[in-house]
Amino acid sequence: MNLLVMFSRSARLRALLALLAPVALAACDAPAPSVSEEPPLAGATIGGPFTLTGEDGTDVSWNDFDGQYRIVYFGYAYCPDICPTDVQRAMAGLKQFEDANPALGAQVQPLFVTIDPERDTAEVVGEFTENFHPRLIGLTGSAEQIADVAQTFAVAYSRGEEGQNGGYLMNHSAVTYLFGPDGEPLATLPTDQGPEAVAAELARWVK
Template sequence: MEHGLRRAIYHSKAVGVMIRLFLSLLTLLALPLAGCGPSQPEAEGPLAGAKIGGPFQLIDAKGKTVTDRDFAGRYRVMYFGYTFCPDVCPTDMQAIAAGLKLLDKSAPAKAKKIAPIFITLDPERDTPAVVGRFAAAFDPRIIGLTGTPAQIEAVKKAYAVWAAKGDKSPGGGYLVNHSRQVYLMDPSNKPLALVPADEGPEAVAKTLDQWVR
């Protein structure tokens, strides 16, 4: 069991690296090529022009329907994970929450413009109440969202998120291998940058301070 867990964790982290490389390639492809047609305005962020994001319809902790339009006019920090995650998800969520608190002190006006969002990749176990408690445990501002399997699949596709359920253990539990990116979306729900939660709270705060206007 322990060996299987270590292997799943290693696989999850390896997939995260591949996803980061893929997103970097998307960013490069989105940039204008010098000498090829008229000059274009400089990109607003590293992910400007990448095909990431779009409309979604999910369910919040109170069981109410939430859509992307509910966050119009606000920057969004979007993280995808699951509440039964043994290591990466709580680590990243802690970094995001601590980074927001640092921004509260250094740039409170910017911090107020951000809606931090946690979207589950395990709708089978992560009910509205479960995902709500998980998100709020890190920071009351973090909005936990779940949905039907079809709704989660749709948002995964829109935001270029990879996830796959692992084999069940004898006790019935299972891991969800998934990519690890954290997106900063602009007030129009267009991608701005990746938030480096894996580098700690200071890196999170620095990235948010750089791109939130």
């Protein structure tokens, strides 16, 4: 990757993260669901087994995380705004939840899946994820693999028009999913409401 491009993109990303940094920890005191209350996505046909390429170039499978809760976001590293904002808020919320509930927080594995495999190599997604959380794992793969996984997780995406400099944007669903220990869909995390709301939603369903 061109070093100037890497520096420019990293500098912009650091500036964005500084603006979005949470000013206080959430109490994570959302009311616990009643015994009869089901998660919002209970029974939904979202998610399923896959094998993609991790940041170190090795295979990473959905089943590798059996027994753990999973946060899953589909986006791309070259996204100028929405993806870094959503991921920053989700990971800041996870950090708040971890601080308030260390044992439970350790049971949550965050995953970032690219929808732009042409540019998002294992190295690129690794550079992206390291800005947000030490346990966030970036995943890439072939165009066919990504298309299959996106369909399994009910994520739509398309490539935008190419600009004069050869760059392009990706149009895609911006949903942050929470899955349970058996890989079952539980809820979406409200990144649009900020890290505190994310931490509260995690406290509601991670038990």
